[in-house]
Amino acid sequence: MTALLEPPIGLLAELTHRCPLQCPYCSNPLNLETVRGELTTAQWCDVFRQSGDIGIQQVHLSGGEPASRRDLEALVDGAAKAGLYSNLITSGAGLTQSRLERLAAAGLDHVQLSIQDADAANSDRIAGYAGGFQRKMDVAGHVRALGLPLTVNAPVHRQNLDRLDDIIALAVRLGALRLEVAHVQYYAWALANRAALMPTREQIDRSIEIVASARERLKGVLTIDFVAPDYYAERPKPCMGGWGRGIINVTPSGLALPCHAAQTLPGLVFDNVVERPLAEIWASSPAFQAFRGTDWMREPCRSCDLRTLDFGGCRCQAMALTGDAANTDPACSKSPRHGELAALAESESANPPLPLRYRRM
Amino acid sequence: MSADGQKSDGKTAKTAARARLVLTASSAPRLARHVRLKHDAVRQQWILLAPEKILTPSETAVEVLQLCDGVRTVEAIAGELARAYAAPANAILADILPLLQDLADQGHLAR
Numbered sequence: 001m002t003a004l005l006e007p008p009i010g011l012l013a014e015l016t017h018r019c020p021l022q023c024p025y026c027s028n029p030l031n032l033e034t035v036r037g038e039l040t041t042a043q044w045c046d047v048f049r050q051s052g053d054i055g056i057q058q059v060h061l062s063g064g065e066p067a068s069r070r071d072l073e074a075l076v077d078g079a080a081k082a083g084l085y086s087n088l089i090t091s092g093a094g095l096t097q098s099r100l101e102r103l104a105a106a107g108l109d110h111v112q113l114s115i116q117d118a119d120a121a122n123s124d125r126i127a128g129y130a131g132g133f134q135r136k137m138d139v140a141g142h143v144r145a146l147g148l149p150l151t152v153n154a155p156v157h158r159q160n161l162d163r164l165d166d167i168i169a170l171a172v173r174l175g176a177l178r179l180e181v182a183h184v185q186y187y188a189w190a191l192a193n194r195a196a197l198m199p200t201r202e203q204i205d206r207s208i209e210i211v212a213s214a215r216e217r218l219k220g221v222l223t224i225d226f227v228a229p230d231y232y233a234e235r236p237k238p239c240m241g242g243w244g245r246g247i248i249n250v251t252p253s254g255l256a257l258p259c260h261a262a263q264t265l266p267g268l269v270f271d272n273v274v275e276r277p278l279a280e281i282w283a284s285s286p287a288f289q290a291f292r293g294t295d296w297m298r299e300p301c302r303s304c305d306l307r308t309l310d311f312g313g314c315r316c317q318a319m320a321l322t323g324d325a326a327n328t329d330p331a332c333s334k335s336p337r338h339g340e341l342a343a344l345a346e347s348e349s350a351n352p353p354l355p356l357r358y359r360r361m
Numbered sequence: 362m363s364a365d366g367q368k369s370d371g372k373t374a375k376t377a378a379r380a381r382l383v384l385t386a387s388s389a390p391r392l393a394r395h396v397r398l399k400h401d402a403v404r405q406q407w408i409l410l411a412p413e414k415i416l417t418p419s420e421t422a423v424e425v426l427q428l429c430d431g432v433r434t435v436e437a438i439a440g441e442l443a444r445a446y447a448a449p450a451n452a453i454l455a456d457i458l459p460l461l462q463d464l465a466d467q468g469h470l471a472r
Contacts, residue, residue, distance in 0.1 A: 007404065058413070110412040140377075177379065178412060220382060221381050
């Protein structure tokens, strides 16, 4: 299959890996990049300009904690000048009322604020950051007072899922437009902490019921997006909307990745945005070509009717759990390894949780 | 204490809950401040940029949204489209009201 290459739509800009929080499910790699290698303000602004030119519409300013960059205001300004819709993905750390005012003035379009729980003490414990919860509440208030739209992002797992009702109520109270109830995806730090975080099947079933009833009750008040838990799934998620189909992830030092976990796949070669134009990287970087389309697929994906809908699931999960990135994601019920996944989840979630391994440099 | 020396009071957000926007024929909706209707030059199509979402509205939806200026009522918009397409205004109103309510429920419209 050689379909015409569509332009990319979204840029995930990992501005820095620095973050004062230490969440044990962080999606950053275990080998965190240091401040010395980070792209400069001008280099990021150039990436934003190129992004706008090739059809990217939204930039997700992420990290680490993006507010750890002292030039965040200039970066938001650069994104706005490039015509990009900007989304700040933040823990709230490093954001004050005056800084948020400056970001709004620079053209920031939307704020996504993470919470670790609705319970302050447990939230701070999971984040490994004393006082963080209160800071988040303040940031949410400032965001709404400025008239900026707010999304609350709540990664959920065994150690907070029993308070999902409270998390939803908190999002409403904060005036959020959206809530992401995101079952932790087990890559990177989360994979290292899987046995401590894996929910039970009962918790999963309950979370699905709670979200369904809240969506009904809160229609027009709060939109709830639900990220399903892979290990108990029957169908795999169409990871990144398909490899190299719409999203470019740029690391703090400028590596262009098809997915934020792509560095866990052996043998892939990544281009750096400082050395090669973004348009070329999108069209022909070997890492983006590796799993684009369906030619790379084996059975059962190759002959599956769903192959252009879910793209065989997630390459990084296939690698982590089967040892080969070209295998079907075992989250799919058609994978020969599918049965192992739920068994693993059920056995890990039945044991008392292990101590958390916090994200640290 | 924050970096700027502001004291946290924790009460800032207590009363911020949003209310559902219920539209009628006499409502005058506009795009929410955080939503942008934009012509995408690369893809040659209209898109609606929203928080972590990009919609590709139908031609009809684009026309309706371009008229949602916070002044025209839904009824007036239906009337304008009825004249432009020589179609019954009631039928158009019946089509566009659910379309707009759906967008409002996703948080894309304001009053």
